[in-house]
Amino acid sequence: MADRVRKVDYFKITVPNRAGQGLRVFDALKDAGVNLIAFSGFPRRGRAQLDFVPENTGAFRRAAKKAGLRLGVKKSGFLIQGKDRPGAMAGILKKLAKARINVTAVNALTTLGGRYGAILWVKPKSVAKTARVLRAS
Secondary structure (H helix, E strand, O other): OOOEEEEEEEEEEEEEOOOOHHHHHHHHHHHOOOOEEEEEEEEEOOEEEEEEEEOOHHHHHHHHHHOOOOOOOOEEEEEEEEEOOOOHHHHHHHHHHHOOOOEEEEEEEEEOOOEEEEEEEEOHHHHHHHHHHOOOO
16 A cells, blocks of 8 residues: 555644743644644754644634634644554655655654554745655645
8 A cells, every 4th residue: 555645734833931831722623623644743942832733724713712812823734644564664755755855854763563654844835846756645
């Protein structure tokens, strides 16, 4: 089975880097029934940057507005899923390198059942080319 690559929307929320701030955001999303495809969070300049990839962009935006959360602009990333194997990400990165596309960031992990998933970010000017190179849906 070939890897599946899908172009996805993602949003940044910046919160104080203090205990409980992430919980406040996740509780608001949970209460609104928002499902996430991926999430990444990390400290940045004394605050915390939370990157959300929602299953439903509209529902995510409505929940964020209701909770008083300030969303960054909508950006695009790529969700990659497939059978786990040695070199799975190397193949993806090789295609991008050959096309001279610089990867901004990538997070990947394996799951039970021999599968892997990754979320990959490129600069906005490279999104369309990346979608073509990776044959994203």
